[in-house]
Amino acid sequence: MDPTTPDDPASPIRLDRRALLARLAGVAAIGAPLSAAVLSGCVERVARLSAAPPPSRLAGRVLSREEWRTLEAALDRLLPSEPGAPGANDVDAIGYLDATLASPDVEGPDPARVRTAARRLDAIAVERGVASYADLLVPARDEVLLALQKADAEGLRCVERLLYYALEAFLGDPVHGGNKGEVAWTWLGHVPGEPRLRRRKGEPR
Amino acid sequence: MSEAFDVVVIGSGAGGGPVALTLAKAGKRVLVLERGPWLTEKDFTKDEVTVCQRSTYTPSRDLEPHVVEVPDGAGGWASQSTAGSRWDFWNGNMVGGATNLMSGFFLRMKPLDFRLRSEFGPVEGADVVDWPITYEDMEPWYELVEREVGISGRVVAHPRQEPRSTPEYPFPPLTEHPFAAWIDEAAPKAGLHPVPTPRAILSKPVGKRLDCAYSGYCGSYGCPTGAKGSSRAALLGRAVETGRCEVRPLSRARRVVTGADGRAEGVVYVDQRTGESHRVEAKVVVVACQAIETARLLLLSTGPKHPAGLGNRSGQVGRNLLFCPDGAGLGDFPFADLSSERAEELRSTTETFVHRTFQDWYVIDDPKLGAPRKGGTVDFLLPHPNPITTGWGLAAWDQVEDGPIWGAALKDRLRRWYHDGRHLRFEVFADWLPVPDCRVTLDPQVTDRWGIASARVRLFSHPRNREAAAWLAERGADVLRLLGARNVRTYAGNAASTNLVAGTCRFGKDPATSVLDRDCRMHDADNVYVTDGSFIPTGGSVPYTWTIYANAFRVADRIVEALGRGTR
Secondary structure: OOOOOOOOOOOHHHOOOOEOOOOOOOOOOOOOOOOHHHHHOOHHHHHHHOOOOOOOOOOOOOOOHHHHHHHHHHHHHHOOOEOOEOOHHHHOHHHHHHHHHOOOOOOEOHHHHHHHHHHHHHHHHHHOOOOOHHHOOHHHHHHHHHHHHHHOHHHHHHHHHHHHHHHHHHHOOHHHOOOHHHHHHHHHOOOOOOOOOOOOOOOOO | OOEEEEEEEEOOOOOOHHHHHHHHHOOOOEEEEOOOOOOOHHHOOOOHHHHHOOOOOOOOOOOOOOEEEEEOOOOOEEEEEOOOOOOOOOOOOOOOHHHHOOOOEOOOOOHHHHHHHHHHOOOOOOOOOOOOOOHHHHHHHHHHHHHHHHOEOOOOOOOOOOOOOOOOOOEOOOOOOHHHHHHHHHHHHHOOOOEEOOEOEOOOOEOOEOOOOOOOOOOOOOOOOOOEOOHHHHHHHHHHHOOOEEEEOOEEEEEEEEOOOOOEEEEEEEEOOOOOEEEEEEEEEEEOOOHHHHHHHHHHOOEOOEOOOOOOOOOOOOEEEEOOOEEEEEEEEEHHHOOHHHHHHHHHOOOOOOOEEEOOOOEEOOHHHOOOEEOEEEEEEOOOOOHHHHHHHHHHOOOOOOOOOOOHHHHHHHHHHHHOEEEEEEEEEEOOOOOOOOOEEEEEEEEOOOOOEEEEEEOOOOHHHHHHHHHHHHHHHHHHHHOOOEEEEEEEEOOOOOOOOEEEOOEOOOOOOOOEOOOOEEOOEEEEEEOOHHHOOOOOOOOOHHHHHHHHHHHHHHHHHHHOOOOO
């Protein structure tokens, strides 16, 4: 099926999008701070700023501090920030990923699979002599992602899931926490459908 | 003491709405049980994450899985629960059912679709049969749907135009994208006949329903103006207004209760809010839960005369499950390729509907495929505007082996998709050949969250399905090339279209080989009717919905007859 149609749920484009929630009890939720550049909607400036090293974070709702750091680095390679074109870091894809995996709307194995992705990226990084995937330089990060994708079926599925959520964070409505300031839509000239969702389920009016 | 109704209708989609409206207008007391909530126009948004990427309008598959069986390549079957899988057989569980979410490309079946066995003879490995009724029997009901549901379009003469009792659609066509005129200019030169695609979308307001807002987010989404002809917007509201029809949302039918004589006495359902079971009595029970869940409910509804499930004396319930073969194609129109006038036409338009269909190949007469055989429909449309789905498609289109494309390469694809040109796609509608072993049974182990056996769905696509889809996709590609499209790519596969489902309770003359009679009344229980797409014995090469609506109006008229006309 043409991958641009959403109408066929049997299409491979909808691989495992729902998953069993493995909530981590008792972990404080830490929202991901927005960069001022993203809020300004200035894509050029965003792209330059995003080359700065990722800020230090505490653990998320689903992701540990180590997983957060690793996956943030991986998401940045899946949708890199470029001059004139925003990327995963500009839309807080990692914060979106953590918040989304903690949502009861996400069914199936995705939270476990995403955490497996972090574990396996770090394992390959250790083979390369560093402690974490996030400690690798950019070209090596791409090599390791590709190595995981080609390693086995689980590795491929891990990369697919990460990419899928990166695209949700990048191209979804900002009401869900990604695509800050609609930077990705602005970049692409995308016109959202109306009426838009004004608040997420369970949010106060 | 339990409540009593003339008719209890289980399911409120295309099969349920016409029955509710017709019976209520005829003075009968009707109860419609719907397992989902009663959403209205103000509840519908065009939010991709909520609507298309989460189970917002369908049950969680972790809690209510199906089990899917596919050939394992070694002569056996591999099965898996749909929980956590890519499979989802739920479609729009809410008042109005999946008609809320349909695209509403409405095409009638052709006269030959009612007699495929006589037209083309048997097909090895398939159970092709003639219908017990003809196109002429159905035509008045197709026409009624045009008015009751609201169909917009324009009738043009073409070689496959089916007979019509009226000259035109009751609603004028919706406005069109420039691609429509391009097709109209190019295709006739190649001897082809582009047909404006009729839509179950209002081009003018009617009653409480507004006309189309042209937001471009149609398929998969609920319609916030009421223009789309859902069973809810077009029929059920009017049924309720008679004062004789009650729609009970969040009410999940548990079983149809039958007595010692084998006839239905009523329905047991569960209030989803409280978990409490209730029983309602009915003179007539109408089952319309969409093909898979209808078969499941009947198989669960055992009784003294129905030990293997209601209407299943001959073991036919659940068999000959139908989908639509999987074929599609896409072409690019880079601005740089086009004349400045045409490039500007594409850049500046905000139109969302292409609305061109080809039925020139409804019969395939190609020596490479042997004797003439059934072909189908090719429908042209814009790619769905969903951005996440678009991005995912660009990542995965040609990388299924090595994994998706990502990084700067994916972003470049995104940039080019949105900025360098426009795109035109088509989809194929062809017959999913009926195979008795492509079927629904009750799973012996897997249950839903209430401990009720899940439906086990065995998927088998006859080799001819893919052949037809691939052949038709090549014809669609020919049209794209006539238009000057670049990078034309086609796809045909064996995947089952989980949003286009029919069969499992075929109607026919012989109780040994069918579940329902020509009026969709159960052979084995004369006050039970099935009015969703389950009755369909052979698929036809068009989307099912118009035929389901029309047949449900036809059967509703028979039920009125059976109950006696006039208010009690």
